[in-house]
Amino acid sequence: MTNVEVSVDGSRLGVTDGSGIAHGQVDAGDHDAQLSDREFAFPFEFGSADNDDSVEVIVTFTSTTGDTPTITSRSFGPDDSGTGVLTGKVTSLDGAGLADFTTSAGGVSTSSNAVGAFWRQ
Secondary structure, X not given: OOOOEEEEOOEEEEEOOXXXXXXXXXXXXXXXXXXXXXXXXXXXXXXXXXXXXXXXXXXXXXXXXXXXXXXXXXXXXXXXXXOOOEEEXXXXXXXXXXXXXXXXXXXXXXXXOOOOEEEEO
């Protein structure tokens, strides 16, 4: 979902991009978060134990009426290794999305779609 506002502890963290991703930085501890747009507000909680940890929170919505969104949270320390997500958007200098460009990282490759967005887990 794009253009969804992400708030943590009552402060705006950011807005989801064309791939439905928002990035931000918060201190260690327990947090109250909310996803919202003009039609809905979805509150949830997450936490991290250490300021050196990175936390990934994934909220998955379905198009099926009545389905409950699922929340997955993972913490990564500075010495941890694991899997990640390669995501972004390839654009021209004027901001138009560019299709069929290949992006690679860590032995994983993916190509941009018709609007320039790419995603690979």
